[in-house]
Amino acid sequence: MRLSHFLAGVSAAGLALPAIAQAQAPAAVQAPAPTETLREAMVKAYNTNPDITGERANLRATDETVPIARAAGLPGVNSSASYNENLYDSDGSGVGSPRTGAAGVSLSVPVFSGGAVRNSIRAAETRVEAGRAGLRTAETQLFSDVVAAYLDVLRDESIVRLNQQNARVLGVNLQATRDRFEVGDLTRTDVAQSEARLAISESQLRGAEAQLISSRENYIRIVGTPPGVLAPPPPLPNLPVNPDQAVQVALAENPSLDAASKLRDASAYDVNVARASRLPQVSVGVGGDYYNRFGGVGTAGRLAGLANDGFATSAGVNLTLPLFQGGRPAAQVRQAQARQSAAIEQVTATERGVIAQTRSAFAVYQSALRVIESSKLAVSANRLSLEGVRAENSVGTRTILDILNAEQELLNSQVQLVQAERDAYVAGFAVLAAMGRAEAQDLGLDGGPLYDPLANYNRVRRSISDWRDNPKPQAEATRTTGSPAQTPAVSGPVDPVNPR
Template structure:
């Protein structure tokens, strides 16, 4: 899916501003960008991919000429009586250049396996990114949902308190009984307990938001509509089988396992190298007089050149065991690819069903809210003429509250399920969500930088923290803005896809 499909998220928001100043996560796009830049799960996955990149130059090094220098010093503590020409001291220095010519294909296949695993690692990073965004969306919507539930429960407590006061007044004049008062008191106590539970849930969701996003939630706005949701389960599965990053990672791992078999088979093949060497020696002026008289030099040098052929004949069964092992691991990779495919199909179908169910529940809950509101008005009117009891009013108020909570919960579930469906399809990554703009992480830059590196002393910079700490964030509370009189609470999430 082109990144432009989600560019509506970016309306009025400049990525340069996000990078230049602290991010206030008051829109879903800002929350996603904040998590993308500072969440330790994604920053750790990037570091892991950079480590995977290094396997390519490590594999290539086995096919590159190597140069070794040697040096030594020796001194004879006691010379044999027949060693009248041997110097008691000697210093040596040497160089040897080894040029691999043929390694049975091991180097070539090792490099291909490493490169393929880099591709698998990039797919894994995409999967981590998509999973993180799904967690951000869930945390964002949970804060909005639990804020709404607290407001509804606070409003319910207020209404029940007014009811209890009115019931007490009517009891004082003999219009109602002690039973009516007790019923109102019981319902108010129950509502206060429900409010405390809702407040605890709100605090928990706000702390979860901090853990995922990195900053406290601040006046979260209604999220934008989810674009390009599929029209059928079959369409969603078809897209996922082409674009899901977890499935791509499993397929690349299977391809790399095939190269591993070729590497193992190379253990039975001949190896050929060209060797060039040179040596310098110096007796440090310690030659015996007789050796000097014979014309032996105090120092000198030598050079050698040759070809080294290694032909394995018997290795105790190790090469065959390594080949069998590699084939078994490839068999495992085959099964893991099938398992990944099954999981993708399950995830897509389940997310699609949840999304559809939640949309239906939104429609039915809205009808239930309207009907319960009308019913409550009628029960109150009938109570004023004596045809309904206080308990009837209390029950009608509770049914309205339940319907309202069910509505906002269904709205939250529909949005989260819709985003999870996009994630399972492979269409919930930074580019898909319109987070591009110059600040996105490019996983190819490090690979291009190190792939051809042959310098032994280029060790790179020490690791530094990237993700931000949340220890300084304030403990969250359950404070919310109260509902206005006759205000209808709605999460602002439409029936996406209808």
């Protein structure tokens, strides 16, 4: 199952409190319908995020290295024009002309360059392929950032709701404690404990609200628009069953490793380019000139055979055979070989990083799944514990402090569950990203055509025009200066399925 299939629908799995609340809540407190899905957020980021649009521009710049390298092996045509006025000549015999104008055209055709041009072109083409892999890496990173930002907002909205509910419950507890104090059933200590716990819950709520604002602002930074009512994310498909399977796929398909391998290959061509500087260079040249003396040829000059104007042509072969260059070619070869060694080591370093990243993400994913299971049990147990403590308090075997502690334990387990659900989803997507299966073509985004890196390359790779510029660059990414400052407001029921 492709990622495009998983993004096509919405499931109640993963951070499910909003979805369950909508399904189970009474009609009067139904949660608002979602206004944005994870797919839609990815489409927005793909089309408007400045990081990805900048990477596309960098790739277009890399595309131009191919025609630049090809130009060194193509014929060159130059024109020249001159005008000279003879102001004074002590040896003047009257035969020459006091003024002369000339215009000429010359053609030079490289014949042999020791393989420098051929290897430069191959190196440039290989670096273009590396750039495409780099763009894939940027897409993967962008979508991972979108998933994290999306899930952060959902998580923090749930935590704010839980803290709001906790504050309301503690407020009711405080009022009940005061009423029982008034009739002498409880002591001033019980009231103070309830007041302190309410104050703590309100401070926790303020912290949760600040974190929600931060997550929403980060969402705007990545996606480009404020988050609306976010739909629960769909389940992740085809996750590997063990880290070895994930690593095996990652080593074959991870774009970062592909880019490093291409750069290694390009560095080998650079060594051949450096070696070419020690070999002969051969070129063929032809030229033609028209000259005019503007009627300045006198009688003596005409008698001597000089004309007022005429044509001159030339042709020749140029051979340059380096004999001694002060050790520069050898130094350039050694330098290129050292850079090739660095590129080879970089492949190994990238491979290590991919393996570690994949295994770590898989471990975090598995750990979060286990935390989800234990947190669900903890929530259920703490809810039963709270009910029992309240019942025992009504018959005098439990204190107000026992109730307050039970309330806090329930809140802690609920927050832990929400956090674990977020961590599991983000880590699961990170596993897919490390495996090279979280790119635009994998996601099947339908917000318009996908960016085609081959289009620009095919357009420019054989361009030989000296005047074929691109239009003036314009900003592609959208700005967020008009986005309103985010608030911690949340809508919908808090937890109607599991009321306290």
